[in-house]
Amino acid sequence: MSKKVKFIVFKYDPLSEEKPHYVSYMQEVDRREMVLDVLERIRKNIDPTLAYRHSCHHGVCGSCVALVNGVEKLLCKTRVFNVIGRSNKVVIEPMRNFKVIRDLVVDLEPFFTKLRIITPALIQSQVSQDRETPQSPQNVEAMKQYEECIECGACYSACPIVASDPLYLGPAALMVAYRTCLDERDEGKMERLRLVDSEEGCWRCHNNMGCTEVCPKNVDPASAISGLRRMILSRRLVLWRGRFG
Ligand code: SF4
Ligand code: SF4
Ligand code: FES
Structure with a gap:
């Protein structure tokens, strides 16, 4: 036909x-x-x-x-x-x-620049690099959907905040930051969370799910951004308890 x-x-x-x-x-x-x-x-x-x-x-x-x-x-x-x-x-x-x-x-360069800014690769000391660091099956499962990203830029194109604020890190970079922070082998979590805990980071998202709706690989960047917020708030709570608890 x-x-x-x-x-x-x-x-x-x-x-x-x-x-x-x-x-x-x-x-x-x-x-x-x-x-x-x-x-x-x-x-x-x-x-x-x-x-x-x-x-x-x-x-x-x-x-x-x-x-x-x-x-x-x-x-x-x-x-x-x-x-x-x-x-x-x-x-x-x-x-x-x-x-x-x-x-x-x-021109995809701004998109890839933002992916580089959040240091997407694992950060590990030399000692950790020299030894085997196994991941638990639960950790692999938690990261699974985020590993599907093919860096296509569709979520970045659909995001209304990127449209109004070119400095916003955007859904893909924030999702990759979350994915790397979830990884049990990573030792750069605090550094990465400091980076995204900013006006142009995860607090800028309005959670309208536009990114998640268009992702061709069924990745959910909006949930990853919420995950980053939870990580940041837990870190603040720990710091607060350390000082005043
Ligand atoms: S739309 Fe999906 S696959 Fe494409 S960059 Fe965004 S998260 Fe990755
Ligand atoms: S959920 Fe956040 S990152 Fe995704 S499109 Fe909406 S404002 Fe952009
Ligand atoms: S040509 Fe490779 S994803 Fe379409």
Whole structure:
């Protein structure tokens, strides 16, 4: 079974005099095809200048996120028939909260910079590094869903706080901070919690769950941010008891 579907794609080339605009392409689409398959066909047969990122085509590399009818989606895992509704139309635009480099390609550098700021790798003394530190099965289970993150940026694009405050660390970085703080092998928890216990850290989140709703890997960054808040409050309680208890 196939259908004629209208694809309306955002186009912008900063090197051209043309303003950002949309271009429509009518395509006969098979029910099994993903949005990325159709973009590939448009690029091959109609517009070789069309720019978008892709690599694995299997929802693993995280490079192909764009807005599909206004919602962040992995283009390679989004079946066209699942998003056309009655309009038989698909609007494809670049992610929000990122600078557009060209067409659907955005500058991910601020997103990755924030991931680096929260020191995502384990912090361990040389002694700890030299010996085996096993994790309990409970700890592995607690961290499991957060390990699924493919750093695609969809949550960052959906976050209204990132939109209004570019300094906000954002859902992915805060989720990774929480994940690392949960890890029994990590010795940098206090340092990391100090970092996120700030105006631009976990207290800035309004908990509207936008990040969690769009995550293509079913990670829940909003719950991770709540977890960070709980960790910070417990640490304050311990300090308070030490002083006045
Ligand atoms: S938490 Fe989900 S949406 Fe955010 S970067 Fe990771 S995989 Fe993408
Ligand atoms: S829950 Fe927090 S981090 Fe997630 S989208 Fe909402 S404000 Fe942003
Ligand atoms: S191309 Fe790798 S996740 Fe879509």
